[in-house]
Amino acid sequence: MFDPGVGSFGISAQLSGTETDCALVDLMAELHSCEAMLVERKLAVVAEFFTRRSAEHVEGGTWTSSAHELAESEVGAVLTMGRAAAGKLIGLGFALKTRLHRTRAAMARGELDFYRVGLIESATANVSDELIDEVERLLLEQVLAPPVDGGTGLTGRRLTAAIDRIVARVDPEGMRERRRRALADRFVGVSAAEDGMARILGSIPAEQARAFDGRLRELAMSVCRRDSRTYEQRRADALGALVSGSTVLVCDCERGDCPQDRSGLVIIRRPLVHVVVHDSTLSPGSNEPAHLDGFGVISAEHARDIVKDADVREVRVPESPVPASATVYRPGAALDAWLRVIAGSCQWPHCDVPAWNCDLDHTVPFNHTNPAQGGKTVASNLSAFCRNHHRLKHSGKWQLAPNPDRSITLTSQTGHCYRTRDAGLLAGMQEPPPQEGGKPRRTRLENKAARIRGERKLRRVKIQHRTAQHAERKRRQTFPISTPRKRVPHKTVDYGNDPPPF
Structure with a gap:
C-alpha cells in the first residue's frame, strides 16, 4: 500500500490566526510541494490500475469496450469526474510510468506540480522513445528552479518554449513533423455558452x-x-x-x-508581426529555431516561410554603456528593439505578455528635473513590464534590485525574493547575451602594453625560426646527406633484319 504521507502536514496546516505573513507564504509553498507528492502517488495508482485492466482485457478477449474505456469508467466514478478528465489522468499517469521517469522523480520530490507536469507531457508527446531521456534531462535543467537566491522555475509559455528549443536541437525533424500536423489540423469553431453568449475556439x-x-x-x-x-x-x-x-x-x-x-x-x-531569428536561421537547411513575439519558439522552416514576404531588419547591440541618449527619457529605436529581443515577454516572474506589448521601465527612476542625477536610459537600467506589472512595480509594495546577469531580483512585502528570467530567443543560448556596448574599449596604456606584448611575441617567433634554420644548416654540414643516383638500364634497340644505316 502507498503511505499517505500527510500526517505531519495535517497538523501543521491548522491555522491559529497568529502566523506572520512570511510564515503563511512558507506554509503555502510547503503545502504546494506536498500536494505535488500526493498527486504523483495518485497518478501512479491510476497508471497501475490501467495496466491491470489492460492485462485483463487482453486475457479475457472482451470486444465491447477497450481497456482504456473500462479504466475511464471506473476512475471517473470513484474520482467524480467525466470521461475526458479521467482519460487525461490515465494518459498522464501512464506516460510518467513508461516514458517520463525523470519528471516523475521530480514530481515525487515536490519540485514539479500537476500543471507543469501536464505541460511537459503534452510538449514531449511526439518525441521518440530513443530521444526522450536526453530531452527530459535537458529540459529539467531549465524548468526546475536554478540553485541561486530567489531562483524560480519555468511555467506556462516559457516552459513550453524551453521544451521547443530543446526538441528543435535534439529532434529537428520531429519538430517539423509536428508543425505539418498542426497546420493540417487548423480550424475555427463557434459553440454555445451560457446567458446568451458563445465561445470562439480555433487553431490557426x-x-x-x-x-x-x-x-x-x-x-x-x-x-x-x-x-x-x-x-x-x-x-x-x-x-x-x-x-x-x-x-x-x-x-x-x-x-x-x-x-x-x-x-x-x-x-x-x-x-x-515580430519574428526574432539568428542569421544562420535564414540559411536553407538550418535547424536553428526562431522566436515569434506573443507565441514563443517556432521552427527554422516556419520562420523562413514568414520571412519570405517580410521586411528584415538587423538588431544591433547598444553602442556604448553610457551613450549621449542616456539622459533622454524614451529609448531610441535600436535600444528599444534590443531590450524587447532580450526580454521576450514581460519580465515579471511567470508573465507571458508579449514583449512588444510591454512598457520599458527604468529600474532606477529617471529624473525628469535633472536627468544627469537620475537613472540612465541604458539597457542595464531598463526592463520590459506589462502595464499591470508596471503599475505594481510603482506601487511601492515590491522592491527591485538589478543583478550582473541582466536579471532582476524582486522582493515582496514578506521578504521573499524572486529572480526574473528572460524568455526571448537568446534565453536558450548556452553563452550569455553580448554585453551592452560589446567589448569594452582599451585605454592608451592598455593599447601600448598590448602592442609591446605583440612585438615581443613576434620577435620570439622570429628568433626561434632563425635558430631552427641555423641548427639545420650545421647538421647538414656535419653529416652531409647525399642520395646516390639511380642508374637507368640501357635498352638495346632491335632493328630487326634492317641493315644499319651508313
Whole structure:
C-alpha cells in the first residue's frame, strides 16, 4: 500500500490566526510541494490500475469496450469526474510510468506540480522513445528552479518554449513533423455558452493569430479616453466591427468633440508581426529555431516561410554603456528593439505578455528635473513590464534590485525574493547575451602594453625560426646527406633484319 504521507502536514496546516505573513507564504509553498507528492502517488495508482485492466482485457478477449474505456469508467466514478478528465489522468499517469521517469522523480520530490507536469507531457508527446531521456534531462535543467537566491522555475509559455528549443536541437525533424500536423489540423469553431453568449475556439498559424490579435488591439485602443468600456470589452466589440466590415470601432462617449477619426477610410497595410531569428536561421537547411513575439519558439522552416514576404531588419547591440541618449527619457529605436529581443515577454516572474506589448521601465527612476542625477536610459537600467506589472512595480509594495546577469531580483512585502528570467530567443543560448556596448574599449596604456606584448611575441617567433634554420644548416654540414643516383638500364634497340644505316 502507498503511505499517505500527510500526517505531519495535517497538523501543521491548522491555522491559529497568529502566523506572520512570511510564515503563511512558507506554509503555502510547503503545502504546494506536498500536494505535488500526493498527486504523483495518485497518478501512479491510476497508471497501475490501467495496466491491470489492460492485462485483463487482453486475457479475457472482451470486444465491447477497450481497456482504456473500462479504466475511464471506473476512475471517473470513484474520482467524480467525466470521461475526458479521467482519460487525461490515465494518459498522464501512464506516460510518467513508461516514458517520463525523470519528471516523475521530480514530481515525487515536490519540485514539479500537476500543471507543469501536464505541460511537459503534452510538449514531449511526439518525441521518440530513443530521444526522450536526453530531452527530459535537458529540459529539467531549465524548468526546475536554478540553485541561486530567489531562483524560480519555468511555467506556462516559457516552459513550453524551453521544451521547443530543446526538441528543435535534439529532434529537428520531429519538430517539423509536428508543425505539418498542426497546420493540417487548423480550424475555427463557434459553440454555445451560457446567458446568451458563445465561445470562439480555433487553431490557426501563429503569425496569423498575432496579426489578428494586433488588429483587435489597434481597434480597441482607437477610442478616446472617455469611452465607458473596458479594454477586454472593446476587443470583443472590435471583432464584431471586423465581421460587419467596418474599419473603425465607434467610441461610445457620445461627445460632439470626440477626437476619434471616424472617416471610415479603408487602410490597406501589412500585419505587424515580430519574428526574432539568428542569421544562420535564414540559411536553407538550418535547424536553428526562431522566436515569434506573443507565441514563443517556432521552427527554422516556419520562420523562413514568414520571412519570405517580410521586411528584415538587423538588431544591433547598444553602442556604448553610457551613450549621449542616456539622459533622454524614451529609448531610441535600436535600444528599444534590443531590450524587447532580450526580454521576450514581460519580465515579471511567470508573465507571458508579449514583449512588444510591454512598457520599458527604468529600474532606477529617471529624473525628469535633472536627468544627469537620475537613472540612465541604458539597457542595464531598463526592463520590459506589462502595464499591470508596471503599475505594481510603482506601487511601492515590491522592491527591485538589478543583478550582473541582466536579471532582476524582486522582493515582496514578506521578504521573499524572486529572480526574473528572460524568455526571448537568446534565453536558450548556452553563452550569455553580448554585453551592452560589446567589448569594452582599451585605454592608451592598455593599447601600448598590448602592442609591446605583440612585438615581443613576434620577435620570439622570429628568433626561434632563425635558430631552427641555423641548427639545420650545421647538421647538414656535419653529416652531409647525399642520395646516390639511380642508374637507368640501357635498352638495346632491335632493328630487326634492317641493315644499319651508313
